[in-house]
Amino acid sequence: MKYFLFDIGNVLVDFNAQDFLDAIAAEAGREVEPLTARDLERIDAVETGRLSDAGFVDYLNEAKGLSWTVDDLVAMWSKMFSLHETGQGLFLDALKADVQIYTLSNIAQHHVDAIENNWSGFFDKMTGLFMSYKMGVRKPDMAIYTKVLDHLGALGEECFFLDDKPENVEVAREAGIEAYQFVPENHEAIRNAANEFFGL
Numbered sequence: 001m002k003y004f005l006f007d008i009g010n011v012l013v014d015f016n017a018q019d020f021l022d023a024i025a026a027e028a029g030r031e032v033e034p035l036t037a038r039d040l041e042r043i044d045a046v047e048t049g050r051l052s053d054a055g056f057v058d059y060l061n062e063a064k065g066l067s068w069t070v071d072d073l074v075a076m077w078s079k080m081f082s083l084h085e086t087g088q089g090l091f092l093d094a095l096k097a098d099v100q101i102y103t104l105s106n107i108a109q110h111h112v113d114a115i116e117n118n119w120s121g122f123f124d125k126m127t128g129l130f131m132s133y134k135m136g137v138r139k140p141d142m143a144i145y146t147k148v149l150d151h152l153g154a155l156g157e158e159c160f161f162l163d164d165k166p167e168n169v170e171v172a173r174e175a176g177i178e179a180y181q182f183v184p185e186n187h188e189a190i191r192n193a194a195n196e197f198f199g200l
């Protein structure tokens with residue numbers, strides 16, 4: 001069996017991480033600031049399911065001077081997300097060819113809700129979903145890749161994986177997965193490699 005594993009952020013759905021910081025600063029009436037070590041730790045916590053969306057919003061309100069609800073956070077992400085044309089093209093071609101398609105994403109419930117708000121049924125077309133907040137582990141931790149392979153009962157070489165972040169690709173490759181960095185300069189090579197891998 002062969003499996004197509006898609007990262008979501010900046011593969012199937014486009015967004016600019018800077019927009020998140022800009023939106024927070026604009027809402028709080030503060031200067032735009034880079035993420036702190038504590039911010040990154042709280043993002044890790046919410047994306048591994050150790051922190052709820054409500055807890056994450058409480059943290060943002062306290063740390064950034066906001067008065068958001070979870071719905072406000074979801075609405076902000078809905079505005080930030082757009083469909084990634086190239087990633088969607090690969091996804092739809094794989095879907096047409098009856099390829100087994102899974103997401104493999106560092107993600108929290110509020111991101112899922114934002115995507116569902118924008119494109120109802122987005123996740124229903126997948127064969128299955130590997131989501132960090134449900135798995136308790138995030139990329140590029142090796143454990144997430146071994147969990148995926150165990151769950152699928154697959155060898156790494158049976159899996160074709162796209163992710164925009166080089167560190168996520170690197171560790172996937174260490175797990176034996178046929179992984180590619182999904183960036184514009186690689187789009188053509190990735191399309192060819194996918195066609196060859198799945199015999200499209």
Ligand SMILES: [Mg+2]
Pocket residue numbers: 007008009010011163164165
């Ligand atoms: Mg990504």
